[in-house]
Amino acid sequence: MAAKSLDGKACAENVEANLKERISSLKSKGVNPHLVVIIVGEDPASKIYVGAKERACERLGIVSTRHSLSANASEIELRDLLSKLNADDAVHGILVQSPLPDDLDELSLTDMIDPNKDVDGFHPVNLGRLVQGRMDGHLPCTPAGVMRMLEWANVDLTGKRAVVIGRSRIVGMPLSLMLAAKGSNATVSIVHSRTENIESHCQQADVLIAAVGVAGLVKNNWVKNGAVVIDVGVNRVEDTSRERGWSLAGDVDPDVSEVASILSPVPGGVGPMTIAMLMSNTVNAAEKLSR
Amino acid sequence: MAAKSLDGKACAENVEANLKERISSLKSKGVNPHLVVIIVGEDPASKIYVGAKERACERLGIVSTRHSLSANASEIELRDLLSKLNADDAVHGILVQSPLPDDLDELSLTDMIDPNKDVDGFHPVNLGRLVQGRMDGHLPCTPAGVMRMLEWANVDLTGKRAVVIGRSRIVGMPLSLMLAAKGSNATVSIVHSRTENIESHCQQADVLIAAVGVAGLVKNNWVKNGAVVIDVGVNRVEDTSRERGWSLAGDVDPDVSEVASILSPVPGGVGPMTIAMLMSNTVNAAEKLSR
Numbered sequence: 001m002a003a004k005s006l007d008g009k010a011c012a013e014n015v016e017a018n019l020k021e022r023i024s025s026l027k028s029k030g031v032n033p034h035l036v037v038i039i040v041g042e043d044p045a046s047k048i049y050v051g052a053k054e055r056a057c058e059r060l061g062i063v064s065t066r067h068s069l070s071a072n073a074s075e076i077e078l079r080d081l082l083s084k085l086n087a088d089d090a091v092h093g094i095l096v097q098s099p100l101p102d103d104l105d106e107l108s109l110t111d112m113i114d115p116n117k118d119v120d121g122f123h124p125v126n127l128g129r130l131v132q133g134r135m136d137g138h139l140p141c142t143p144a145g146v147m148r149m150l151e152w153a154n155v156d157l158t159g160k161r162a163v164v165i166g167r168s169r170i171v172g173m174p175l176s177l178m179l180a181a182k183g184s185n186a187t188v189s190i191v192h193s194r195t196e197n198i199e200s201h202c203q204q205a206d207v208l209i210a211a212v213g214v215a216g217l218v219k220n221n222w223v224k225n226g227a228v229v230i231d232v233g234v235n236r237v238e239d240t241s242r243e244r245g246w247s248l249a250g251d252v253d254p255d256v257s258e259v260a261s262i263l264s265p266v267p268g269g270v271g272p273m274t275i276a277m278l279m280s281n282t283v284n285a286a287e288k289l290s291r
Numbered sequence: 292m293a294a295k296s297l298d299g300k301a302c303a304e305n306v307e308a309n310l311k312e313r314i315s316s317l318k319s320k321g322v323n324p325h326l327v328v329i330i331v332g333e334d335p336a337s338k339i340y341v342g343a344k345e346r347a348c349e350r351l352g353i354v355s356t357r358h359s360l361s362a363n364a365s366e367i368e369l370r371d372l373l374s375k376l377n378a379d380d381a382v383h384g385i386l387v388q389s390p391l392p393d394d395l396d397e398l399s400l401t402d403m404i405d406p407n408k409d410v411d412g413f414h415p416v417n418l419g420r421l422v423q424g425r426m427d428g429h430l431p432c433t434p435a436g437v438m439r440m441l442e443w444a445n446v447d448l449t450g451k452r453a454v455v456i457g458r459s460r461i462v463g464m465p466l467s468l469m470l471a472a473k474g475s476n477a478t479v480s481i482v483h484s485r486t487e488n489i490e491s492h493c494q495q496a497d498v499l500i501a502a503v504g505v506a507g508l509v510k511n512n513w514v515k516n517g518a519v520v521i522d523v524g525v526n527r528v529e530d531t532s533r534e535r536g537w538s539l540a541g542d543v544d545p546d547v548s549e550v551a552s553i554l555s556p557v558p559g560g561v562g563p564m565t566i567a568m569l570m571s572n573t574v575n576a577a578e579k580l581s582r
Contacts, residue, residue: 107423107425123419124415124416124417124418124419124420124422124423125415125416125419126415126419127415127418127419127422127423128414128415128416128417128418128419128420128421128422129415129419130419130422131415131418131419131421131422131460131464131465131468132398132415132418132460132464133458133460133464134398158485159485159486159487167424167471167472167473169422169423169424173422173423173424173468173471174422176467176471176481177422177464177468180458180464180467180481180483181458182458185483185485187480187481187482187483187485187486187487187492188480188481189478189479189480189481190467190471190478190479190480191478192471192476192478194449194450194476194478195450195478196450196478201478
């Protein structure tokens with residue numbers, strides 16, 4: 001029997017419907033939620049992501065401003081811009097689109113963003129709160145989106161074995177903390193490129209989350225019958241049937257739908273949820289900062 | 292065959308010997324490393340811990356100052372004190388001894404400490420750096436002590452299965468991040484009170500770390516033959532053979548030494564290492580802040 005597809009788009013629409021009410025309440029008090037996106041250089045994928053974020057803002061009535069800097073922008077230039085945005089009361093959310101050109105230090109620039117305006121949830125203050133079990137700061141968008149999808153699908157995590165493939169600061173590490181935290185209560189294993197016999201870990205998972213960036217890594221014989229599988233991978237694979245020459249593939253082989261009970265697809269799963277959680281953080285920031 | 296005992300005291304002495312050189316180098320530049328400890332109320336165990344920290348300072352030539360506040364000290368009083376200490380250039384390390392009286396919010400007071408002076412490594416900025424894989428901030432002392440002991444005992448973690456029992460913000464969560472990080476490369480599972488069949492997870496561990504606060508929880512049939520076992524538990528158990536009526540017991544049953552290859556004992560294992568890492572953070576802080 002084919003797995004139920006976890007429809008991230010529908011879940012995101014549900015999140016956005018709730019945000020719309022809060023946004024109109026903010027506007028009635030004269031507060032216009034405002035997200036600023038900084039993009040450096042001409043990376044085509046970055047432009048696509050930023051465009052999707054701007055369209056979400058437009059859909060919801062959030063003001064968005066894009067600062068496009070040239071690929072040879074200096075760190076000082078970026079720091080000056082961040083300082084101004086931190087100090088600007090009309091700005092509630094700031095994000096620096098990843099990746100940055102190699103000569104810019106992404107982490108030290110993230111450190112500079114006011115944690116209250118860090119709507120990506122990448123600042124150490126926001127990540128550190130996850131270690132402390134405090135879930136009321138800005139949660140990193142992709143892990144928060146995964147958690148919300150699991151909740152939406154009524155997956156009770158208590159006592160379940162969750163296996164997270166990948167130990168990135170953006171997804172794997174924070175998601176592992178969120179899954180293991182009080183309230184979620186999953187038993188969590190973090191596996192990665194240096195793990196021996198990775199499939200034996202995956203085979204024990206009730207909930208399997210792939211966030212490693214290797215197209216089709218997770219095969220159907222890696223997955224326990226009836227497991228919930230969340231695919232966070234976004235990989236470009238050659239596809240000569242398409243004019244553009246590539247298509248998107250997740251970290252999970254589509255055949256996994258033969259054994260999983262629930263599978264979130266790529267595209268259409270976690271992707272829309274990441275954007276919805278960014279919108280959610282922006283509204284949270286506008287509410288907190290305008291109090 | 293009995294497990295080799297992992298001598299935390301000897302490892303701590305090794306750490307301290309290295310610190311002594313760095314402290315005399317600081318002093319030759321006119322910098323006197325200085326740790327301030329704040330203790331609120333009359334908790335006898337807290338006084339014992341603070342005393343041990345002060346003796347370590349004395350041993351190494353680190354200046355220590357104790358601020359003893361009454362059990363009904365207000366949050367404002369503590370916040371004022373922390374502000375003054377943050378601003379005082381002659382102070383390099385600040386720690387608030389846990390536990391605080393119930394009416395004081397430990398986390399929000401920790402938030403107030405300058406992360407550069409947070410030598411406990413409990414501030415979200417320092418914990419968040421662990422999520423990012425940055426190991427150059429103030430590391431929380433007990434997890435850092437465990438990592439140092441494993442290194443000292445030449446335990447290569449790459450590809451090994453590490454199981455951490457307990458998900459506290461002080462030990463379990465940060466230690467899991469450190470074990471899984473690049474450089475350590477362990478495959479990490481976090482198990483806790485809501486984990487089903489906890490012993491089956493422990494039985495698969497090459498490295499088992501118990502940090503849960505239940506005396507003798509880990510029995511020898513929970514441990515794989517030849518595993519490395521680190522006992523972080525510090526529990527008082529009734530002991531009528533002693534005048535004081537209690538003795539210290541770890542989370543690991545002493546019989547585990549029959550199956551483990553290496554076992555860190557309680558007392559004498561992680562305890563001295565926690566203090567050594569506090570001294571190490573204080574020296575790091577003095578070096579960084581005096582640059």
